[in-house]
Structures are given as structure tokens and as C-alpha cells.
Amino acid sequence: MNPYLAGIGLGLVLLAAFVLVGRGLGASGAFNSVIAWAVNAVAPEHARNNEFIAGYLGDGGASPLKSWLLFEVIGVFAGAMFSGMLAGRAKVMTEKGPRVSVRVRLAMAFAGGVLMAFGAAFARGCTSGQALTGGALLNLGSWAFMMMVFAGAYAVAHFVRWQWR
Amino acid sequence: MAMMAPLFKYGMFGEETSLVLAFLIGIGFGFFLERAGFGSARKLVSQFYLNDLAVFKVMFTAIVTAMLGVTYLGWIGWLDLSLVYLVPTYLFPQIVGGLILGVGFVVGGYCPGTSVAATATGRVDGLLYVLGIFAGMFAFAEVYPLLKGFYLSGSGEAITLPGAFGLPYGVVVFAVVLMAVGGFYGAGLLEKKFAAPGE
Amino acid sequence: MPGRSSRLTLNQKLALGAVVLGAAALFATPYPGSTVTLDTKELALVVGTEADHVEAPELAAWIIESRADYRLIDLRTEAEFAQYHIPTAVNIPMNVLTDAGLGRQEKLVLYSEGGIHSAQAWMLLRAQGFKSVYMLKGGLDEWKDQVVFPVVADNPTRDERARDERLKSISAFFGGQPRSAAAVAAGAAVMPGMAPAAMPARPSVVAPPSPAGGPKPAAKKKEGC
Numbered sequence: 001m002n003p004y005l006a007g008i009g010l011g012l013v014l015l016a017a018f019v020l021v022g023r024g025l026g027a028s029g030a031f032n033s034v035i036a037w038a039v040n041a042v043a044p045e046h047a048r049n050n051e052f053i054a055g056y057l058g059d060g061g062a063s064p065l066k067s068w069l070l071f072e073v074i075g076v077f078a079g080a081m082f083s084g085m086l087a088g089r090a091k092v093m094t095e096k097g098p099r100v101s102v103r104v105r106l107a108m109a110f111a112g113g114v115l116m117a118f119g120a121a122f123a124r125g126c127t128s129g130q131a132l133t134g135g136a137l138l139n140l141g142s143w144a145f146m147m148m149v150f151a152g153a154y155a156v157a158h159f160v161r162w163q164w165r
Numbered sequence: 166m167a168m169m170a171p172l173f174k175y176g177m178f179g180e181e182t183s184l185v186l187a188f189l190i191g192i193g194f195g196f197f198l199e200r201a202g203f204g205s206a207r208k209l210v211s212q213f214y215l216n217d218l219a220v221f222k223v224m225f226t227a228i229v230t231a232m233l234g235v236t237y238l239g240w241i242g243w244l245d246l247s248l249v250y251l252v253p254t255y256l257f258p259q260i261v262g263g264l265i266l267g268v269g270f271v272v273g274g275y276c277p278g279t280s281v282a283a284t285a286t287g288r289v290d291g292l293l294y295v296l297g298i299f300a301g302m303f304a305f306a307e308v309y310p311l312l313k314g315f316y317l318s319g320s321g322e323a324i325t326l327p328g329a330f331g332l333p334y335g336v337v338v339f340a341v342v343l344m345a346v347g348g349f350y351g352a353g354l355l356e357k358k359f360a361a362p363g364e
Numbered sequence: 365m366p367g368r369s370s371r372l373t374l375n376q377k378l379a380l381g382a383v384v385l386g387a388a389a390l391f392a393t394p395y396p397g398s399t400v401t402l403d404t405k406e407l408a409l410v411v412g413t414e415a416d417h418v419e420a421p422e423l424a425a426w427i428i429e430s431r432a433d434y435r436l437i438d439l440r441t442e443a444e445f446a447q448y449h450i451p452t453a454v455n456i457p458m459n460v461l462t463d464a465g466l467g468r469q470e471k472l473v474l475y476s477e478g479g480i481h482s483a484q485a486w487m488l489l490r491a492q493g494f495k496s497v498y499m500l501k502g503g504l505d506e507w508k509d510q511v512v513f514p515v516v517a518d519n520p521t522r523d524e525r526a527r528d529e530r531l532k533s534i535s536a537f538f539g540g541q542p543r544s545a546a547a548v549a550a551g552a553a554v555m556p557g558m559a560p561a562a563m564p565a566r567p568s569v570v571a572p573p574s575p576a577g578g579p580k581p582a583a584k585k586k587e588g589c
Binding site for chain 2: 013053113117
């Protein structure tokens with residue numbers, strides 16, 4: 001799809017979120033909620049004592065899984081699956097460049113996720129929550145974050161080009 | 166017409182409905198992410214090798230669209246912008262977090278939202294990325310006491326660009342639009358120059 | 365360029381549209397600031413019917429029943445709040461009330477020392493679109509007078525006895541004690557400023573611990589982005 005049209009579509013979805021619910025999109029926060037729930041289920045004492053996790057548990061009245069973001073992310077899964085199947089782009093495969101093995105690529109994907117988690121935790125969001133949402137709302141921290149994401153990626157791209165090219 | 170949006174903040178519907186809306190909005194989000202081809206790591210990282218700048222185009226088009234929408238709806242009084250949640254600014258952690266995220270983006274090939282989209286379309290590396298995020302979040306929580314000081318450094322206030330630079334809101338909006346459109350033009354030029362062989 | 369096409373491509377049209385909208389937005393003021401519109405007739409009606417009042421004994425009953433469908437807000441300063449506050453109340457001083465992030469659909473009960481600040485805060489919140497705002501009639505003064513130190517008859521009739529027992533148990537629940545009617549009558553004749561021997565000393569009230577199972581303080585779980 002024309003990237004500009006896809007962008008307009010995305011922007012309208014974001015606008016709908018603002019107008020209907022008074023908040024923007026996001027992704028990384030849903031992962032936090034799931035982790036908080038899981039740790040609390042396995043070791044509640046430890047979860048309570050961990051300040052970061054305890055924040056996602058609140059006073060224990062509502063499950064951390066009852067999170068707007070988590071429902072939204074589940075929707076992302078569904079919407080992407082629908083679009084992918086519609087376009088014939090849905091296929092079990094591993095995205096990688098020609099010079100790298102599947103195993104190495106999967107390991108790098110995992111490592112990337114770990115890095116991403118730290119980045120998103122410090123930044124209080126990721127490209128959806130901070131760059132898109134905060135960007136549209138002209139949030140100072142979000143714009144700074146956005147520029148740094150591009151900076152970091154461009155800086156390191158050269159060193160991992162073997163993975164993609 | 167009086168302020169009546171964000172509808173949820175005006176009590177138009179309850180929490181359960183807002184969760185259903187979350188799911189529906191998510192569907193829209195995921196749909197357009199995949200439409201743009203962002204379920205594919207190779208497409209995404211092409212941004213950082215200057216072959217295909219769709220990430221920049223999609224992201225900034227979305228930002229400009231929503232920004233103009235919010236500006237106009239707020240201006241005519243249909244949307245109470247002060248009720249839309251603005252994430253507080255913690256400048257240093259957000260700068261460092263952005264750098265780390267950028268590295269994770271080009272190493273892993275995705276960001277959290279696109280990794281979910283990729284997993285939904287069968288990408289095994291997308292799934293591994295998602296697992297990596299879980300592992301990383303757990304690790305972060307475990308070492309949080311060590312990171313807490315840095316994590317909380319910064320004002321923690323909701324600051325907008327117009328506020329920070331003392332400019333009228335509309336001026337910043339116009340500047341962003343100009344920058345985006347200029348960027349799109351430049352992106353077209355870069356893509357022609359750095360097109361990957363075979364494209 | 366091979367010939368000038370007079371038709372713009374889709375992308376060019378989009379770009380043009382964006383620039384036009386951006387330029388038009390130059391004068392936009394999307395944040396309304398602190399200006400509000402008041403429906404004076406509607407508000408006057410509500411004030412007149414006193415539909416927005418909550419009596420002190422009513423509030424006491426709600427607290428004893430551990431009702432959790434409302435938020436009790438103490439509008440005084442932190443120091444005053446620390447000295448004494450109605451159990452289950454949260455302290456939101458007047459000056460931060462508008463920034464407190466209260467949901468417009470929440471049921472709020474406001475109180476201050478007397479009734480002036482809570483009435484003013486009520487007006488501010490109603491003007492901002494809060495529909496479910498109530499004031500504790502008479503404020504903390506009435507609370508102390510009717511709930512914590514209620515007046516009980518010295519020689520109660522049978523009906524009065526039932527009422528007085530209830531007042532005594534409510535008062536005990538909140539850590540206070542009843543006052544004898546005769547003492548109040550004797551003291552009431554005294555002009556303020558004079559140190560009367562007959563007027564019972566009002567002990568400083570210590571807030572009793574929150575009743576078990578009472579509404580928990582709103583430790584909202586955060587959600588992140």
C-alpha cells in the first residue's frame with residue numbers, strides 16, 4: 001500500500017483513540033502488564049516487593065491483564081493477521097538476509113527484543129506509544145526519543161548489515 | 166458545540182466498553198502496520214540502509230494526520246485536549262532509551278508493535294523478538310533497584326514542544342508539517358540514490 | 365523532464381493538502397486553557413433545591429457501610445488534613461483541584477472546614493463538566509457537631525433513647541463521644557471569647573483507623589505505553 005495512505009490510515013486510527021478514549025496507541029506497556037501478572041502469579045511476595053512490578057499491580061483490585069493496552073495489542077495481532085492474509089503475505093518464515101543462518105537470525109531477534117525492552121522501559125514507551133502518540137501531541141520527551149531511535153539505529157546499522165544484506 | 170470528547174473522559178461509556186474499543190482500535194493499528202509492509206523485518210530495516218524509507222514516511226504521515234486532527238478538533242472545541250493523556254517527560258532516560266531502542270530495532274528487526282504484527286503473519290523471528298521483549302522486561306524489573314535513580318531523573322512533567330520553546334502551538338504544527346513534507350521529498354531522493362540492487 | 369504534466373500525482377496532492385492544512389493551523393489554539401462556559405440557570409436550580417448536599421449523618425452511614433462508589437475529598441491544606449480528617453477522605457487542596465485528574469464521571473463528595481470552600485470548589489468542578497459533585501453540608505464543623513460529638517438528651521424518652529443509642533454508637537465508631545444536652549444548653553448561652561466553666565472541652569479528635577474492609581485508597585495500577 002502507498003506508505004502515505006497507510007500513514008493516513010494509521011493517523012486516523014490514532015486520532016480515533018484520542019477522541020474516543022483520551023489516550024494514544026502503544027505496545028510495550030502491554031508486555032509490562034503481562035510480566036507483572038506472570039511474576040505475581042508465580043511469586044506474589046516477590047512481585048509486591050519489586051517497585052517496578054508493583055506499580056502494574058496497583059492495590060490488587062484489578063488484574064494487570066485488564067489493561068487497555070493489552071486489549072489493544074491483541075487487536076494489533078488480529079488486525080495484522082487479517083491484513084497479511086488478505087494480501088497473501090502471511091507465511092511461516094524467518095525474515096533474514098541471504099548471508100546469515102536462521103539460527104543466528106533468531107538469536108539476534110531475541111537479543112533485539114531484550115534491548116528493546118530496556119529501551120522502552122527507560123523511555124516509558126516505544127515507537128507506537130512515544131513516537132506516534134507523543135509525536136502527534138507534540139510531546140517534548142517523545143520527539144527527543146524519536147530522534148534518538150533513528151540516531152541509534154543508523155549508528156549501528158552498518159555493524160549488523162551482515163544480518164540483512 | 167460544547168466539549169464532549171474524549172468521550173470516555175466525559176463518561177459516555179464505561180471501562181468495559183473502553184476495553185472493547187481498545188481491541189477494535191488495535192485491529193485498525195495492526196491492519197495498517199501490516200498494510201504498510203511492517204510485518205517484515207527486512208522492509209523495516211531497509212529504512213536504516215536508506216533503500217526504502219517507508220518507516221519514515223508512514224510514521225510521519227501518521228503523526229501529521231493525527232496532529233492536524235487534534236489541533237483542529239481542539240481549536241473548534243470538539244476535543245478537550247487537556248484531557249488527552251500526555252506521557253510525562255523524563256528527558257535523560259528517554260534519550261538513552263531511544264538510543265537503546267534504535268539499536269534493538271536494527272539488531273532485532275522490529276519494534277514492539279511491528280513484532281506483534283510480524284508474529285501474526287507467521288514470522289518466527291517476530292515471535293523470538295516478542296519473547297525477547299518479555300525476557301528483557303523481566304530482567305529490567307529485576308535490576309530496577311539499580312536503575313531506579315536514572316529511571317526517575319528528569320522533571321516528570323507533561324511538556325509539549327510549543328511550551329518548551331515558547332512558540333505558539335500553530336507555529337509548531339506548521340513547522341512539523343513543513344519538515345515532514347520536506348523529509349518526504351528528501352526520502353524520495355535518497356531512495357533513488359541508495360536503491361538496493363534489483364529494486 | 366519530458367513535458368510538464370498539469371495533473372499532480374496522488375502523493376503531490378497529499379503533500380499540498382498537508383501544507384495547506386498546516387498553514388491554516390498557524391493560528392490554532394487547541395488548548396482551551398482554563399476558560400469554561402457556565403449554564404447559570406441550571407446551576408442556580410441545583411443550588412436552590414440543595415440537590416447537591418450530603419448531610420453529615422448520611423455521610424457517616426456511607427462510611428460505616430463501607431460504600432465505595434464515591435470519593436470523599438478534603439479540600440483543606442495538608443497540615444490541617446494531617447491533624448484530623450474524616451476517615452476515608454483523600455486530601456486534594458483547593459489549589460490543585462483542577463489538576464488532580466479526577467474523572468468526570470466519578471461521584472465526588474467535597475468538604476472543607478465550614479462550607480465556603482467546598483461550595484466554591486463545587487462551582488469550579490460543575491463548571492468543568494463534572495456532573496456528580498456533592499458537598500458535605502456544614503463541612504467539618506457539622507461533622508464534629510452531629511457525628512463525632514452528637515448531642516444526646518439527658519432524660520431521654522423511649523423514642524429518644526433509640527435515637528441516642530444510635531448516635532452514641534456512630535460517635536464511638538469515629539472515636540468521639542456524645543455531649544449532654546444540658547451542658548450544651550448551658551454553654552450555648554456563653555458568648556464566644558469568654559472562658560466558660562460550664563462548656564465541655566472538645567477533645568482533639570484522633571482519626572480512628574479505617575474500618576476494616578473500607579474503601580481502599582485509590583492505588584491505581586499504571587499501564588504504561
